[in-house]
Amino acid sequence: xxxxxxxxxxxxxxxxxxxxxxxxxxxxxxxxxxxxxxxxxxxxxxxxxxxxxxxxxxxxxxxxxxxxxxxxxxxxxxxxxxxxxxxxxxxxxxxxxxxxxxxxxxxxxxxxxxxxxxxxxxxxxxxxxxxxxxxxxxxxxxxxxxxxxxxxxxxxxxxxxxxxxxxxxxxxxxxxx
Numbered sequence: 001x002x003x004x005x006x007x008x009x010x011x012x013x014x015x016x017x018x019x020x021x022x023x024x025x026x027x028x029x030x031x032x033x034x035x036x037x038x039x040x041x042x043x044x045x046x047x048x049x050x051x052x053x054x055x056x057x058x059x060x061x062x063x064x065x066x067x068x069x070x071x072x073x074x075x076x077x078x079x080x081x082x083x084x085x086x087x088x089x090x091x092x093x094x095x096x097x098x099x100x101x102x103x104x105x106x107x108x109x110x111x112x113x114x115x116x117x118x119x120x121x122x123x124x125x126x127x128x129x130x131x132x133x134x135x136x137x138x139x140x141x142x143x144x145x146x147x148x149x150x151x152x153x154x155x156x157x158x159x160x161x162x163x164x165x166x167x168x169x170x171x172x173x174x175x176x177x
Contacts, residue, residue, distance in 0.1 A: 025092030093123030
């Protein structure tokens with residue numbers, strides 16, 4: 001059996017203003033890379049900002065409302081350069097919002113891909129695992145498919161919000177697929 005290697009991925013959901021697409025995306029990298037990046041990142045975030053949200057930084061909303069445009073641009077430029085300087089991979093997965101709503105009209109739970117965030121979340125998680133080479137090999141696939149075992153080499157910490165339960169169900173479903 002190969003040695004296990006830890007990797008981390010930071011993902012966030014988004015949709016465009018016209019409601020044409022739902023997307024989950026972010027960055028994935030090996031744990032030691034994040035271990036070097038995170039302290040540098042935190043030094044660049046203004047003290048009143050508890051969690052960086054690019055949309056808020058762009059628009060000057062919420063925790064960024066008292067920060068001038070040139071300062072917000074400088075923050076974004078610094079963080080972008082920082083990400084580019086580290087061995088990280090960008091992953092993203094989107095779905096057509098209008099088609100999805102026509103197939104799955106309930107806000108939080110539908111039979112078809114759960115909801116507008118869980119649907120692309122599963123795709124982004126799969127891409128993150130593939131980017132890090134963390135996918136079941138032929139022996140593991142056989143056990144998963146034929147013997148009912150689960151692929152448990154990816155563990156996930158999911159922030160708490162109204163869509164957390166569906167994200168957890170998505171991960172559980174992926175493990176048993």
